[in-house]
Amino acid sequence: MESRMGVRKPREPLSRERALAAATALVDAEGLTALTMRRLAAEVGVEAMSLYYHLPGKEGLLDGLAEAVVTEILAAVAAVDATLDGEDWRARLRQRFLAARVVMLRHPWAPALLSSRPNIPAEVYAYYDGIIATLLDGGFSYRIAHRALHAFGSLALGFAQEVFRPASAGGQADVEAAEAELAAMAEQLPHLTAMVAAEAHDAADPTLGWCDSQVEFEFTLDLLFDGLERARG
Template sequence: MAPRIDPRIDAETAAAEQPRIPLSRRRVLRAAVTIADRDGLDSLTMRRLAQELGVEAMSLYHHVANKEAVLEGVIEVILGEIFEAVEATAAPAPEEDWRAALRARILAAREVLLRHRWAPRVLESRPSMSPAVIGYYDGVVGILRAGGFSFDLAHRALHVLGSRALGFAQELFDPDGAADADSSEMMEQMADRFPHLVGMLADAVHNDPDGTLGFCDDQFEFEFALDLILDGLERRRAGA
């Protein structure tokens, strides 16, 4: 009779024989994105990143100098996904319809950010614009130029679009307790001092959590503002 082999020992042996995937900068950054997606941006530390990869923290420093370098790197990862999404988007040539081409590009970028809801926070926190972000905005200017914009009007268009060109709207304000903005107690406290804002907050209820990136960044509101901007820019372009 053949001897019985403990399946746990067999599994451990097989795992030990598996070749270790070498650590690389790309693998580190992908792990960082995974942590931020799953546990939130505040959970992303060098120690936590090392645990996720199953390595000693010191091993990370061969690929990323510090947490700031990780944050710069995850922007590259997210922008890479955005460029892939843009390439896969069916949109007319900007020479034919620049508004439709730019709208498709921006909404494709937003779809990526909705998968990584922490990403706008990282983008806003960077002291300087990364080459990946510059490359994205260069593509936006390319669409505007192909659509008949002068460099001067394209420059003004970038100022008007701001972060919307990347698929998110910077918060107008984010009041404390925004998640409970419909609570009667909060409204009562604010009503006498800020009657117009209280009336607006009571009416502006977001019913689409899947399309919301922030207190003032709901999908419907985002597209409303984007279309308003694009239509206004087209009137300026046509009248130039």
Template sequence: MSNGLNRDRVLEAAVALADAEGLGAVTMRGVATRLGVEAMSLYHHLPGKKDELLDGLVDVVAAEIHAGLAARDGVGDDWVADVRSRCLVAREVVLRHPWLPALLGSRPAIRPGVYTLYDGVLGAMVSGGCSYRLGHRAMHALGSMVLGFTPELFSPEAGDEDATPEALEAMAQTVPHITAMVAAELHDPADPTLGWCDSQTEFEFTLGLLLDGIERSRRAGV
């Protein structure tokens, strides 16, 4: 078309908008404004309108993860190192796009690029001697870690006074252990996070526990 638009350029602008202003800013009109065009001009490239736009955001991030995986140094025959590396590459990408976890939770179907990320993890496990039975169980255990994040256990909204450490301190008689945990576990500002509880340190700790346990199960012949 004469304005030089194509689907990739539209989605690139949508990702940049989400990165800059959050997922709520990503509308057909918002993306069009960023590109300096009318919203109607986007429909030729995204006939499904906003649903296709949001699915396209997932596709872009999945493609970035795949590109990061392709650029890795070889991990040899060590399936644990391979899967660990896959999860950490995904996390590097998702830290650049912290809106992805919420977006994934809102989509009605899993995108093909996401399926292939899980298929790659399962392939690494099977190549390393894991059975498909163990692989199935491992997929449940790893969950969203393959995509670089963990679900939030505690996720207070900004301004939610009932969920702040100060409010928890006042509730110490009711939740003494949670109060003590919050006081002890305030995150280092330098530790990247995708949520109130999902820091890099916690992500790598949990990932290591899971992979060690799966490897023990493999050795036991599960």
């Protein structure tokens, strides 16, 4: 029998999908600030220049990362849709948005990335088209569906935009700095300071930022759905 000792396993060819999968894993572990073309090249075992064939520079890499996250959302939503046959518009949208949130919680850097990219991944339009179709099937007009999209905002993608402090490049809000700023302004902002103190998140509550807890996310969804139900009537 021929010995296989010393036989090197063939290296997996570099592809855009493989590079983006490695980039996602890297950012999940260390945050967006750790992502450079050179670091990613080392992760996939190629020279940095080889990446440029698949991803044209850092901006192209970030655009690709945003596309990968949206693709993951679409897959999660499709899996949920397969279980919701016969459900009404509210149940369908609620489960879709919660499925998108699971993806965001898996990649806590994603809200900051999606909020900052100048280019919107094409898949986002298809996703929102599906939301409009669900509303129309539920008896809403295009006018109310349009207003609903404005109201949903980023909630449809699984995260709430920060009210007072945007997420940092790493996808996490600087909670201590924000609290220190508010404490210093307590006399000028007594109600805001008191609210922050009263509404500090439970450490066990899945959160994507200082103002984005799971409880608040679902509360806002239900509030919007209640309002849409009244608007439909």
